[in-house]
Amino acid sequence: MWIVALPALPALLNIPSQAFAAGDGPKRAKPKYNVLFIAVDDLNNDLGIYGNTFVKSPNIDRLARRGVRFDKAYTQFPLCSPSRSSLLTGQRPDVTKIYELQTHFRKNLPDIVTLPQLFKNNDYYSARVGKIFHYGVPGQIGTDGLDDPDSWNHRANPKGRDKTEEPLIKNLTPDRGLGSALAWRATEGTDDEQTDGMIANEAIKIMTEKKNEPFFLAVGFFRPHTPYVAPKKYFDMYPADQVPLPEEVPNDLDDIPEAALFTKPPHWGLDEAKRREALRAYYATITFMDAQVGRLIDAVDKLKLAEKTIIVLWSDHGYNVGQHGQWMKQSLFENSARVPLIISVPGAAKGKASGRTVELLDIYPTLAELCGLDPKQRLQGKSLVPLLKNPSAVWDKPAYTQVRRGQIFGRSVRTERFRYTEWDGGKAGVELYDHQKDPGEFTNLAKDSNFVITVNELAALLRKGYPETEQQAGK
Template sequence: MIKRYFVSAFFVCSFSGCIVKKSYAAEDEKGKAEKKLNVLFIAVDDLNTDLGCYGNKFVKTPNIDRLAKRGVKFDKAYTQFPLCSPSRSSLLTGQRPDVTKVYELQTHFRKNLPNVVTLPQLFKNNEYYSARVGKIYHYGVPGQIGTDGLDDPISWDRKVNPKGRDKTEESLVKNLTPDQGLGSALAWHASEGADEEQTDGMVASEAIKLLKEKKAGPFFLAVGFYRPHSPYVAPKKYFDQYPLASIPLPKEIQNDLDDVPEAAISTKPAHLGLSVAQRKEALRAYYASISFMDAQVGRVLDELDRLKLTNKTIIVLWSDHGYNVGQHGQWMKQSLFENAAHVPLIISVPGGTAGKASGRTVELLDIYPTLAELCGLMPTQKLGGKSLTSLLKNPDGIWDKAAYTQVRRNKITGRSVRTERFRYTEWDGGKAGVELYDHQKDPNEFTNLAKESTYIITVNELAMLLQKGYPETK
């Protein structure tokens, strides 16, 4: 068959802006272009890296683990803001939080960026069927389950808001921290009934329906799971996988926080005052919710295989931020310790590198330019991230990009930069404290080296790197 080629332009974006490259797609003599790749965009709410493929062999996540074997697992991926709405607004617009100006859970990014083209909107504008099932943009869990919340209607051709028995059975939830609302509480419920009756089970079922309906493609299907966000609700069989007595608590040391700035501490009192037994109860429920969510991811991946779409579909799995489960006495998010900033990120590309891990520091912000490049689409605005396509080809390749995470609590902003070896953090520009951790020697961040004389050069270098990552604050 005689073939001819046409040229399509797309952008590759980095901190220095976007540059145009070219891609070539083959056409046959009838002028039919090769099939566009689909995108399955899986978002998980409040998921840290307590996953089998990330080295936690206690937590059962067989489906996310098998996805990691299909693609590239990024071992040092970081959120831009460890809170749902700021993180999701950043990822989906391709802009840093200081550009979106979203620092809490109420502001919609379009208030500040009315004309920005979001990631799903880019695909929609380029003749992809763009659909959302569940939570992609922010809305409160569990309060706004079943609603649109802070959705962005222009991003989608179709949206589905499931609501399951976890929502209707809220009165059965056990709250270990009753002074906290359910969405920010250590609270749980081992539910009766089938997976498909839960909201996440319904998310998987609706995603499967859309895969069947739109299998001819091309599609951008965003599938947003709610668990393991609190309250930790899952069918009882997932709780049974984790006998309470067997739950391992994170390592802690005495006087751990003596060298840590007060501004860095988000959970007060430590462990919210819970006993060891209660902490195990909460952690078992969090792990049960992870395994339940993992099973729903598996259902969607199975359908992708059954429909023979796997070799036509880019799969991205990500969490909006990490999650403290007792490290340093801290729980949940809104801190700049590693467990809150570090996120799972797995990207599988048909015919691409499989079963490899990259140790390069990357950001959720990098997903937008990566998918645009992989699919040959042209972003209409300068993006804050950098395409990961070179690392998808060579996970150990040369990479000179650090990862940046920020948070705002009690009117104080913390900003952190993560290199492959160090984490450096300034609170209120350093006026409320500075932290430096050497992950090569101290992966648990037990020793703050910021005031150690032998690290003066490192502190100065990282302070400059931190400033470079936040040009909007100059």
């Protein structure tokens, strides 16, 4: 486990020399970077910049060209509240003890200083628009949800027609509630009438009002979280008969532990036509959300904030769209554990990609170091500043992801080549996938005699990441 206690640091420590203006030197008084902190709900890596040429994401792609794209970034828990609680406190789920959607992290960590609270405590204007801490979607849209009042100077909870028109949503899995269903609506009207459009408007208003003072502005979009609602024009970009379904292979589930499966039966019994219908809607809402991200980037440029604003875009977890018959999150397969992560820092690398394994947990210490702020508490992530300077820098940190399945845990470690997973400490199954040869995770090598050494090495690495809990899984 990596523990980072950050001392007070100059704002530009370890940032390339071009980050200094001409004639400036290290003795210059440190500037205060703004932070535009963009959270996206349930977004996987089906984006143009990550190689999916079918999905239209021109604005996120544009942001990636302004910064560093992390190709192997992972959530700590593929479920909204555990993931967000971990990222925003800088602590792993086994420290926050948040494994579900009801408990507020302050019940277990009453005195923790959150990432936005750190900025607020250091004279930044800290504001939230939309979903940053957990909200039930769509039930709690327009409310504070499980927000943390101590983290903000200002909070805004827009609510658009996607919320008011819920009775018109089509649910392809009617035995599941809208928040965990394959459900969609192609609506009339404009982007501005949707909750995410209203979120972008409010965020731009705040940036405009606060452009002359340092701010930490957290903008949390609800889409593409189900129900997949967006204006009809975005659905029109994706003809249903052209939507490609993920590759599946015969007998794929034969070597997968039962505990690894969230969607039962596979695809919840939906035929290919309905799966294309759901995936079309998911992609339409990605493109709708992407348009709102574009408006934020445009506002940064129009307000002449680009040279003093760090922009971070992240998703709380990935999302299965049919791989292994699985949908949504709550699994430890790659599509559920892997997340998009883009960080743009003025004067640092642009248009670069890093193939190092990193975690959402690393965002807190990264922003603290970039802005010269001292968290005055232990953080369990590792600053990504070296990778922002050199995306191929030497890096030996794996990524850990876990999920709870009933009363047992699944725990996974991801290196640059392998994913290794144990369910209930191995008693309910073990998985090993070689991503160099099998990026789709179709062949479980855990029982292959050729990989005995690899299994033993990764089992030890897994225990290193969960030193206090691995032997107590399920207890």
